[in-house]
Every structure is written in structure tokens, then in C-alpha cells.
Amino acid sequence: MSLTYEDVIAKYEPVLGLEVHVELNTNSKMFCGCSTIFGGEPNTQTCPVCLGMPGALPVVNEKAIESSILIGLALNCSITPFSRFSRKNYFYPDMPKNFQISQYDEPICVNGYLDVEIDTDEGIKKFRVEIERVHMEEDTGKSLHVGGATGRIHGADYSLLDYNRAGIPLVEIVTKIVPGTGKYAPEVAKAYVAELRDILRSLGVSDVRMEQGSLRCDANVSLRLIGAETLGTRSETKNVNSLRSVERAVRGEMIRHAELLNKGERVVQETRHFQEESGLTRSGRSKEQAEDYRYFPEPDLVPVAPDAAWIETLRATLPEQPTLRRKRLQSEWSVPDKEMAAMINADALDIVEATVNLGADPTRARGWWLGEISRIANEQGVTISDLKISPTDVAQIVALVAQGDLTDKLARQVVEGVIAGEGTPASVIESRGLKVVSDESALMAAIERAIAAQPETAEKIRNGHIPAAGALIGAVMKETKGQADAARVRELLLTHLGQPSD
Amino acid sequence: MITRAAHEMSAAMASGEISSVELTQAHLDRITSVDAQVHAFLYVDTEGALAQAQSVDDARARGESVGPLAGVPLALKDVMAQQGIPTTAGSKILEGWRPPYDATVVSKLKAAGVVILGKTNMDEFAMGSSTENSAYGPTHNPWDLTRIPGGSGGGSSASLAAFEAPLAIGTDTGGSIRQPAAVTGTVGVKPTYGGVSRYGLIAFSSSLDQAGPCARTVLDTALLHEVIAGHDVHDATSIDAPVPQVVRAAREGSVKGMKIGVVKELNGDGYQAGVRSRFEESLELLAKAGAEIVEVSCPNFEYALAAYYLIAPSECSSNLARFDAMRYGIRVGDEDGASAESVMNLTREVGFGREVKRRIILGTYALSSGYFDAYYGSAQKVRTLIMQDFNKAFTSADVLVSPTCPTTAFKIGEKANDPLAMYLNDIATIPVNMAGIGGMSLPCGLAPEDGLPVGFQVMAPAMQDQRMYSVGAALEASLLSQWGAPLLSQIPALVGAK
Amino acid sequence: MSAMSNLSRSDVAHLAHLARIDMTDPELDALANELDVILEAVARVQEVATPDIAPTSHPLPLRNVTRPDVVTPSLTPAAALSGAPASEDQRFRVPQILGEEA
Incomplete structure (x- = not known):
């Protein structure tokens, strides 16, 4: 037992496969007009359609199709000229119709890729993750398990269902298998999800909040002996709710598989659930017997066949790709690698750029947002964008310092005042009497x-x-x-x- | 008054001869008097009907202009969701369910001032040709109470023939409007697929289901057609185009210069002699009225029934999955320690009838991996062939015609244990659903051998529904002048009738 | 798989499980026989369904029917729950769920 990670990679080659589910941030649901706002009172955002009532019919949200096409374009996919929705038939109480409307053999986007970079001891390494498909589907409701052990499904006496989430548009992004990552598999998995998250955020199509479940990752891992051709049996780990967990889950599964294989046991093809506390996975549903979902074309919906004009209109709205943008800003602002990394980590790129665009010196702008403002945010346990200070405020403060109207020390007091809600920099200076004595x-x-x-x-x-x-x-x-x-x-x-x- | 046509009732209300409340009450009385024998209704909404009638009378009294069917009573097939009114689709599994919303058809009826008397009996989830598959007992044909009124919409057709309502709504997946119309001597139209919204229609087979109007005359059917048809944003398969001018076509009733194609494959062997003779006579009348009769061949129609019994069960196996005892309907076996799965299994075992279970299992099989291509996939290809046959036939004819059913109404229980024999009833009606085009059945006389009504089917290309009404109205007029009175004047009086 | 195959009780039991219907053995046996007859009849579609024919899943040639991304009123929770066999805390109450989410 208790293999080290080094033992694992000395003998085995990991093969990854990643499935990411993204909740789109449309105003209304995939197939009905119910609101998608997160955290509403139970069953207040439901109607005959998303409750699967007899007679109700779905109608596709146009924005969801456009968001899906944008995602496909950003991931270098082909947009298929003809795609369809199918029904995936299986019974589960959180799914009101007992089928999920999902794209099956005719998805809207296929064959793309995403390049990711990871920082290693051997320098920056680049990996290309190939995308198999991007398709649209609908989310399920949420169950609350009552009685038995703390909210877990097993041992519960009964369950309570809230269908507010049922029918929220989901996009599933599925990679092809990712071989050749070797010991970097866990980092590649994490970097892929991080990069994907940045792209989705830049597109403005999703809130991409892993902790709220608007971005969910399933990590498929298998091992094969180094040099072997055939793939090993894979496990599918669900419930991976943070970037750090993606890395931990892949690493943990690699070790678990290797331990089994070393003992001459076989890896069971199954769903596993990641447990945040231990970093381990626990066994879920066996997938040894393939489910028979009896897919067939959804007869209540007609095909989605985007023409070139529609696709090109959308392509014209694509924002700059996050990696390219980061490289451009780093060189324009002459930021050292380490500080660039800090800025990305602090999620400050957008806000600093906005400040610079208002005329502030890049180094000064970065200094304020990552220095004093981040310090206050940390104290308050919020992020810098949650504070009541805007790029306009910071740009004004930087200008006042440059003109000699404020000293750095006074400027810190102005920042403090603005965040405290005392008004614009000018009014804080006025009310606190912070003008430099220049007589x-x-x-x-x-x-x-x-x-x-x-x-x-x-x-x-x-x-x-x-x-x-x-x-x-x-x-x-x-x-x-x-x-x-x-x-x-x-x-x-x-x-x-x-x-x-x- | 209750034996008159709907448009005559409407005229009587407009002239002040009768109020909607009086007319509605007369029908409610008729239901009270005869429905114990006919069993057309599953639920009668006395209060709602009278309230709607009163509001139409009030509107008239205020001098407001009301629609052509305002104040006229109607029987609604129980497959349509009506807010607050028990809606079962003829199934035990939905016993007690009161929808929190109206089907689009229901909203349109209400907006037009039509008085909904109640919900009519049907084969469970519209699966059947006799209304014997209703969980609430069979409906009896008013022509002969020992016989079936057709199905699945036997309650709607029987209510018309029994003068319990002058108008009714049906739904037609493989003939469920036209076959009941044929065997009860009434008129029923399945519009072009997408012509009438399916929102709120409890789905049996989504790509085949279509709601449509039923009445005792072609003009009444057209008037109701125009009330319920039209584009609906809640139904993605609804046609976004103007409604065909069916009322105008029904009023004109002209077939002069029209080419009428007789489908060779929908006649002959297997069709009852009296059905064939009445059909042939009708063709002569149409020729006399100025139509040119031609023969067309649709060789792939012989595969339509087989394809239908794969496509419809496949879609139904998925559509009926939602009846799982979790959100609405009955729940069976919810005892201490029971799991959601065991409750679903038990509820579906107890809540569904035999025919429904048979079709769900058949559909589950046809969609399962390994069999999909051989069954569902092949059936979809047959669908293509049937559409091609229609397209070709419509190049040499403006409409196609055939008997609606191979036989007149059979005895209750006669085919209950022979599903295949039962399925054969729909042999002439199914091709229309497979192609999504329009179909009408109207009475063309009584079969000499049994004195029971025979139906004449008219089929028109997609979105050309008005052509059926032209032909239907022309034939109806010719037959009426021959008979001297409507066919239903020959129906035996029901015991207890006033 | 030939269309003429005879379905066994366990074949039908598997289908009944997929369809979540708790059938008795006599019911399964009766259905197995009926399905054999029906399947033999419907298998006729294979006679003409050649590879060159495109399947039709829908009678209308419609494309891209969508709705704008606009919020419309939902049901009230009371209306949503009005048909529920059991409810609690404004949620649908269902028996314990044994399976795993897919």
C-alpha cells in the first residue's frame, strides 16, 4: 500500500478525459421562461414545462444556442450546420420528465482544442487538449435528503425536491482522451479547467462559480503501463468543485488505480465521488453494465441549423483570447512574470486594465489594486471587485498623486474613505481636508x-x-x-x- | 334545439331566440338524461359551463360583438389540460389531477366564448380504437349501445351523436378523431400537423399527435377549426403561417374542376361491402358536382401500420415516463421503508392499463441499443417513403380520398383480446399522421348490411386544409339533398331521451 | 438480431425494469407472447427500409424555432405543488432515493 506519486509515474502513464458542465447565465431557462437566478426560495422558479407536467412542451432559448456557438468558436471547434436535441431516457426523481433533453449524436460544436501552459521545474510546458464536442442540455432539480446521516442520500428517510434548477441551460464540454501528460497530468487537468473557466468568463456566458456549481468538472482517469498501447479501465470522478480539487482528484485516482493494478486487482469502471475533506474518492454507481438510455431525436423540438451568417455575426463578437490578452498586457505594462501571476491569481486583470484605460500608469494602478485595496479586501474577507471603489476612483487618485496634489500617505486615506462609502475621491479629500500643503x-x-x-x-x-x-x-x-x-x-x-x- | 347544428344555435342566440345559459342547460339536462347509457363524459363542469354561458349572455346584452361560436357548448377530450378541472387522459395514474394551467386550445376556446361542458372519455392516453381502454369504463355508440364509438376519442364522437354537445375537441395520432367520427356518423378533422398547438395536449406520440375539431356538420367543424388553429409560441412544432381559410371553403363547398384521387391501396380487400358501396356512391356524387375522379397508387402505405406501431410506442415509452408518482397523480406503495424506485414501479404497474403497458414495453424494446436501427430507424425510413407516396399522388390530384375505416362499428369486447385486429382499424387513417398532412372524415351513409354509419375520408396536402372542407361540404350537400335530412336524424332514440 | 426472435420472460422483465413497471410473472409471460406476434408484424418495415433512404423523425421541415431569452411568470409554489402526492417545506416529498445520480 501507500505508493508515492513518484512510484506511480515511474511505472504508469495516465490518460485523462475531462467533462465540464457549465451552467449558462441566461436570464431564463433552457426550454421555458422561468428565471435562472441562483438561490431562490424552493419551487418559486418552476412552471408546467420545467416540472414536466402532462401536456407541457419545451421551446429552445435562443441565447443558449448563441452562447453554445460562442463557446465552440472560442474553443476552435467546427459549428455543425445541422444539430439536434435528443431524449436521454432514465428515471430519477430530480428529473421531472424522466428524460433529459440533451444533444447526443448531433452536437452543435465538434473537434476543437485548447492549449494550456503549466509552470514546471523544467520551465513553461505547453499541452494541447483536444475537444471532442460541445453540446447543450438541461440541468436537473436538487434533492434534499432528510433523516439518516447528514443530508447524504444513503440512509435518508425521504427526500425533498426543489425544481428551481431543473431546466437551467447547461453546456457540456467533452475532451478527447488526453495522453502524454505523464507526471503533469494533475496539473494539466487543473490548468485546462482554469483556462476554460477564463475563456467562459471572458465570453460572459456563465458565472463559472465552481463553488455554486455553475461550473462542474468530471475527471476521467485511467492508467496504462508505460509503453502499452491499450487504454486501462477508467474511473469517472464527479463532484470536483474547485480547481485545487481537480488536481487532487486526478492525483488521488492515479495513486488508487496504481495500487490496485500493482496488487493484480482490476480497476472497476464506475462513477466516484470526490470528497473535499480527505481528497479521496468514494465509490458511486458501477458503470460496468452500460446504461441503455434509448436516445432518440426529441420530437417536440426542431433541428438547430445555424447558417454561416449567424455564426459569423457571433464570431465578430468574440473577445480576445485570455492567454493572448494576458501576454499582450504583460508586455504593454512591462510586468515581471511573478507579479503577472499574482495579478491573475488575485483576479485583478480586468480591474487593473480598466484603470489603465482611464489614463492611470500601469505600475501605479497595479500597485493600488494589489496593495492597499487588496489588503482592505482581505481584512473584510471579500474580493477587490466587491469593494465600493471603482477603476475611475483609482485612476483619479493616481492622477492626483502624479500632480502632487496628494502624497501617497494622503492617497491611502482617500482610498480608505472611498471604500468606506464617503463618496468620490474629490469629496473625500474635501470632507477629510486632505489637500497637500503646497504653500x-x-x-x-x-x-x-x-x-x-x-x-x-x-x-x-x-x-x-x-x-x-x-x-x-x-x-x-x-x-x-x-x-x-x-x-x-x-x-x-x-x-x-x-x-x-x- | 340540441339536435341543431352549432352555427344554427349561434344564429338562434344572435336573434335572441335562446340564451347561452338556456342552451347550455339544455345540454346539461341531456347529459343527465342519457349519459348513464352512453358514458361519453368523465367529468361534467356544470358550474363552469353555466358561468361561461352567463358571461357570453352578458356580453351580448351589453351589445359587445362575440365570436361565431360564442355561447355554444363543447365537449373536451380529457387529454387536454384545463386549469382546475380533473384531467386524466383516461388513465387511473392521473386520477384526481387538476392541472394548474390551460392548454392553448382551451385558452382559445375560452377566449372565443365557447362553453366547455366537461371532459370526454377516451382510450387511456389515446391508445386505442374503441374507447374500451379507458380506465373509467367504455363509451357506448349511440347508434347501437352494444357497439364501440371508435377511439381513442370515442367520448367526443359519442357526445355529438347523442346530442350531448354540438361541438367537440379530439386528438388524432393514428385516426383518433376520424375513426370515431366515421363510426358515429359525425364529422372530424385532423388538421395539418402543427396547425393546432399541442401545448397542453397530454402527449402520446409527439411527432404524430394533432388536436382537431369535431362536430355534426362540415361547416361547424370549420368554424371550430378556425377558433383553435394558429401559431403558438409555446409549441416549437407549431406552424407560423396564416390559418387556411377553412370556413370560407366550407361555405362555398365547391369541387368544380378539382381532381380527386382515389387511393388504390385504401380500398378493396379487407373493406366491408357496405363501406365500399357507400364510398363508391359518394365518388359518383362528387363527380356529378364537378370533380374529376382519378386513381392514384401509394405502394408504401401497406407498411404504414407497421411503422406506426414502432414510432408511436417508442415516443410514448418516453412521453409516459413522467408519470412516476413523484410530482402529481396517484402514488402507490409509499409505506415505511419504501424507496422512490419501488413506488414508481408499483404506481406504474397499477396506474397504467394493459394496452398502455404493452405499448410502453414495445417502445422500450424498439429504442433499446442494438435494436434501434432495425425497428425505430427502419420505421422512420418508411415514414419517408409514405411522404414520398403522398407527394407523388398530390401531383396528380388536389385531394385524396378513401373510406375512413375498413368496417363499421364493431361490438364492445369483440377485439379486446386481439391487439393486431384492433390495430387494423387504423389502416386507412395512419398514413395521414405519418406524413403530417390533413385528414377529414364525414358520414356518407349507412352500410346496408348493419345499418351503421360509414365514414368518407378526405386527405389534403400540408397547409391545404381548406381543400378537405371544399370536398367535405360539397359531398355533405349532395348527400343531404339525397337523404332529405341529416344522417343523424335516423339514429335510434336513446331510452330516457326527452 | 432477427426480428423473429422469441422474447423470454427475462427479456420482458428487463424491458419492464427499464420502463419502471413492476410486472408479475404471468403478466410478463403474456406480454412476451403478445410482443412476439406484434414484433413479427411490425418487422415488415425492414423489407423496404434500405440504407439509401433518409429517416424522417418529424413531419415538418422546420429549423431553428427558438424563443427570446425573456423571463416569464412562473407558477406560484402552491400551484406547482398542488398535484403533489406529498410535500413539505415547499418541496415535493418523495420516498428515499436508493439509486445514484447519473
């Missing part, structure tokens, strides 16, 4: 008073002991309540005492 005669008067108060210190400076200047500068700053430019005070003081000021 030089007033400053000189303050300097004279400081020298008069501390004659010994002044004498030391005259004798060339420059570090002593700090005490006098401090006194001046105190007298001006911090609203003087400390650098200018130093300059005036030293010149006054006959010392070089630079």
Missing part, C-alpha cells in the same frame, strides 16, 4: 518653528549629520497634519541649513 512660505514658517524648537538637532545637521533631519521633518509633518509633501519639506530644510538636498 512654500507656510512650509518655511513651519520649518523655522521646528528649528527654533530643536536647535541642537539643527546644529547637528549644519555639521553634516544628515540623518538627524528626520526629527525636524517629522515635526513639520506633524504640524501640517501630514498634508505636506515630506520630500519637499526635506529639500527645503536641508537647503535652509546649507546642506545638499539630494
